[in-house]
Amino acid sequence: MYTIGQVSKMFNLPISTLRYYDKEGLFPDMExxxxxxxxxxxxxxxxxxxxxxxxxxxxxxxxxQFMLWCKEGSSTYPQRKELFEEQKKQVEEEIQKLNKxxxxxxxxxxxxxxxxxxxxxxxxxxxxxxxxPEEIKRAYLNSHS
Amino acid sequence: MYTIGQVSKMFNLPISTLRYYDKEGLFPDMExxxxxxxxxxxxxxxxxxxxxxxxxxxxxxxxxQFMLWCKEGSSTYPQRKELFEEQKKQVEEEIQKLNKxxxxxxxxxxxxxxxxxxxxxxxxxxxxxxxxPEEIKRAYLNSHS
DNA sequence: CCTTGACATAAAGTCAGGTTTAGGTTTTAC
DNA sequence: GTAAAACCTAAACCTGACTTTATGTCAAGG
Numbered sequence: 552m553y554t555i556g557q558v559s560k561m562f563n564l565p566i567s568t569l570r571y572y573d574k575e576g577l578f579p580d581m582e583x584x585x586x587x588x589x590x591x592x593x594x595x596x597x598x599x600x601x602x603x604x605x606x607x608x609x610x611x612x613x614x615x616q617f618m619l620w621c622k623e624g625s626s627t628y629p630q631r632k633e634l635f636e637e638q639k640k641q642v643e644e645e646i647q648k649l650n651k652x653x654x655x656x657x658x659x660x661x662x663x664x665x666x667x668x669x670x671x672x673x674x675x676x677x678x679x680x681x682x683x684p685e686e687i688k689r690a691y692l693n694s695h696s
Numbered sequence: 697m698y699t700i701g702q703v704s705k706m707f708n709l710p711i712s713t714l715r716y717y718d719k720e721g722l723f724p725d726m727e728x729x730x731x732x733x734x735x736x737x738x739x740x741x742x743x744x745x746x747x748x749x750x751x752x753x754x755x756x757x758x759x760x761q762f763m764l765w766c767k768e769g770s771s772t773y774p775q776r777k778e779l780f781e782e783q784k785k786q787v788e789e790e791i792q793k794l795n796k797x798x799x800x801x802x803x804x805x806x807x808x809x810x811x812x813x814x815x816x817x818x819x820x821x822x823x824x825x826x827x828x829p830e831e832i833k834r835a836y837l838n839s840h841s
Numbered sequence: 842c843c844t845t846g847a848c849a850t851a852a853a854g855t856c857a858g859g860t861t862t863a864g865g866t867t868t869t870a871c
Numbered sequence: 872g873t874a875a876a877a878c879c880t881a882a883a884c885c886t887g888a889c890t891t892t893a894t895g896t897c898a899a900g901g
Contacts, residue, residue, distance in 0.1 A: 568859065571859060639801040
């Protein structure tokens with residue numbers, strides 16, 4: 552049985568964040584003693600799950616929904632699975648996009664690297680040229696497709 | 697020479713966004729004819745660069761800074777390179793994080809898959825067990841490290 | 842002449858996920 | 872018994888990147 556301050560330290564989360572989560576309904580069964588929140592093992596476990604789901608990029612609303620499904624029992628396994636499948640797809644897409652962006656940044660870094668070495672001469676093409684390293688050419692083409 | 701409406705269609709960006717970019721100083725040299733914005737080839741090229749930098753995850757302020765550096769000429773090559781190097785590092789870190797998250801989601805998907813197949817029985821461990829497929833075990837361990 | 846459409850502005854609204862503030866109660870320590 | 876520390880709430884504020892709203896100007900077409 553913990554107070555909000557203890558939990559704040561345990562999870563290294565601001566007290567205001569814990570109160571905000573509570574307000575958003577992420578601890579549906581939390582009890583109080585004369586107004587003061589009582590965090591039991593159940594709330595601690597819930598918080599572990601919250602941290603986990605936040606890392607997955609789930610919104611607070613979705614996490615709340617997940618908590619409600621958990622309360623409902625095994626009949627909501629399919630919904631919960633669907634939630635994670637959908638999130639998995641989204642994260643995969645995001646990684647794809649970021650890899651493309653990364654290739655663009657690699658090209659830009661190379662570009663300015665050459666520009667600096669060449670000094671003030673501005674005869675550098677921002678487009679693929681024969682003398683461009685293969686890896687950079689690949690990065691350029693990937694990021695501009 | 698284009699009006700804001702024409703540019704909006706060219707880039708498939710809302711007019712309000714273009715005005716917002718202007719207000720934020722992203723077109724430092726744009727001229728006007730009796731109050732009306734004149735987008736020249738220079739602004740079109742600037743907008744192409746903006747789209748590119750947005751994809752990199754740069755903030756509007758950073759893009760504005762980049763535009764100012766470009767105006768200053770070749771003396772700011774190092775700053776511009778530094779900007780991209782820093783952004784590259786950030787994107788690499790973000791991809792790392794997302795891969796970890798992805799592994800967690802893979803585990804969760806597998807977990808509910810098994811839970812559904814097993815029906816109502818809730819004797820499924822949310823932790824690695826000997827009968828867990830190797831790939832899932834790897835995903836679990838990676839996402840929980 | 843007047844209405845429509847494209848342009849303009851400033852200021853307020855939106856969203857998410859919190860954080861801060863102002864003011865009040867409860868618990869703990871001496 | 873009192874003071875400090877820890878708790879509480881409601882409501883306002885914050886950031887970023889826009890979008891919406893309210894209001895106004897101006898040129899062209901019927």
